[in-house]
Amino acid sequence: MWDYSEKVQEYFFNPKNAGVLAEANAVGEVGAISCGDALKLMMKVDPVTNVILEAKFQTFGCGSAIASSSALTELVIGKTIEEALKLTNQDIADFLGGLPPEKMHCSVMGYEALQAAVANFRGETWTDDHEEGALICKCFGVDEGMVERAVRMNNLTTIEQVTAYTKAGGGCLTCFDALEGVLAKVNAEMVAEGVLDPAKAYKLGSVDPLALKKKPTPKAAAPAPVVSLGEIAPVRTSHPAPAGVSPLDPATPTPALTNLQKIRLIEQAIEELRPNLRADNGDCELVDVDGSTVYVRLSGACVGCQMASVTVSGIQQRLAAKIGSPIRVVPVGKN
Amino acid sequence: MRPVYLDNNATTRVDPQVVEAMLPFFTEQFGNPSSIHSFGSSVGGAVKAARKQVQALLGAEFDHEIIFTSGGTESNNMAILSALEAMPGRDVIITTKVEHPAVLSVCEYLEKTGRAKVHYIGVDSFGRLDLEAYRAALSDRVALVTLMWANNETGTIFPVEPLAELAKEVGALFHTDAVQAVGKVPITLKGSAIDMLSLSGHKLHAPKGIGALYVKRGVRFKPQMRGGHQERGRRAGTENAPGIVALGKAAELAMAAMADEQTRVKALRDRLEAGIMQRVPNCFVNGDKYDRLPNTCNVAFEFVEGEAILLHLTRAGIAASSGSACTSGSLEPSHVLRAMNIPFTAAHGSIRFSFSRESIDEDVDRVIEVLPGILEKLRTLSPFWAGANEAPKEFKPVYA
């Protein structure tokens, strides 16, 4: 089990300000897909003085997620919105007497919930608008721009170097794919610009992720012709539905929530990618989502360009990182 | 208060009789079993006796089919690496998505280094093997099929005997990681199509660091540990005599306790499961309720996270384990529950309770007493929770 500080334990076992705040006028709902955590922050803000009078939270997550949420409410109560916005995720971690490195993203989630709640209070919609692209490494709060800069400025060509320079990937390493994608992309740009020896450039998939503590997802068995079941007697092919199953029993269809959520995430990811594609005179729209297959329409310079397959795999990677499970991106024709 | 230990699939307490049996081999009987003098020969005799005890537990035909190793991990590594070497011209391995890392990482490594192609067969939402995919993957290029007998997380049992027959039809070797099955379900290897089987001492009340690999007589075997002639040259290194004696005694005790495991222990497990289902809304059992180890109970609690449950259980003096990897150093949810397509908040909220012959009624009572309160407390904290037996609340956080 994790090595939690006394303060974390105290705030986990007896969280302060847990529950629903009916009269909230500033609500932030955020999640960290890497760990499956989610947090709803509710605050009551004085509309005249901007002072946060009350704050409550609800959290789905592990011990440190709950403790971080509770710590956040304690930190913001009594502050003005402006003061509260100066808080960082490190302040939350410090308040708790520190968090294990792999759990730092719990404090980042608290930070984001606060940003989202303030945006809600001000009548804005909050998106994860890290100026230079989404956070790649949740553990250490490193965004794409920072990784790109570090790679360029220091001629980095390995994941280990990126981790050493930026910390990204130094925790849970669930960001391995995204990190690898950025490194390969920037290295390819550098080769094209003639500033990097092609032999040195990082190649996707060239690292043994085992050595980096990351387990690759096992590949599915190759599709093979369907063979009849045969007579393996002891195996039943279907079970009678067990009595008293709950609505989320795996045998019954899962509720729409996860699917909806997924589609929303995909839309969001594609929206984030569009500015980049447009900068290259291309574009991409979402056509349909079917299970784990995402159909997109590429247009402009993306069509027929040599880079089309690179673009598709880039989108695929980006989506998979967002959803947290493998996604297949299939480009469809004009109509 | 007696601590409640319901994490026997992680490891078991060494049986006092086992401790007693092994202790002399640290002191008076310290000799090297290979030595001719009297210090050695009595130890050699004890090792031989232990081999027979393990043979009996596995229902193996010959005692020399048992090779002592350092545990389940070594046995699995040895079996897989040997099979690949012993079957020239064949480079395909068939395994499953729900194996223990002691099989999965070996396969992934072999794949990565280009030494083998690996098929990872999937499972359904009850954790049962996709038989069609299995049959389709079998071919004359398959060197080895390695499938676990029972799953460590859910207890789900694969029908390894008929699956081994199918492997035989294409001439492949068949290995099973039976670390969780040995001592909990009856096993008869004599006459079966199983070529190799791994077991681990610490899962059956012997110490950690001792185990065995069964290799059927006549099956081609390539040693992975070279050196002296111990274990007929199949696993060099001076024998871990105290460990081996302990494993032998543990095997004997497990044989004697098999009936207890199948009846009393199973009844404890069933009572816990029923008690939880009755008192805690929105939960379900993970795994195949019908073909399952008698000691294992894995329950998914919707809308709460496993580590949070475990922290509360720990404080109440109850040891269990979580399907949520949040506890274990990695942040990915359990690969087993993921392969079963368990919905995400439920997979994150899965808890495994695993019994042993040392478990008693009071253990079950204690869990049933504290668990409903823990769940209630955590669920009021959960933004997904909408009340007992309700669908999840509309809650769509912005995922950053």
Ligand SMILES: Cc1ncc(COP(=O)(O)O)c(C=O)c1O
């Ligand atoms: C199914 C399974 N295989 C292998 C192992 C590894 O065994 P050992 O700890 O003896 O190396 C375990 C135990 O963790 C297990 O549950």
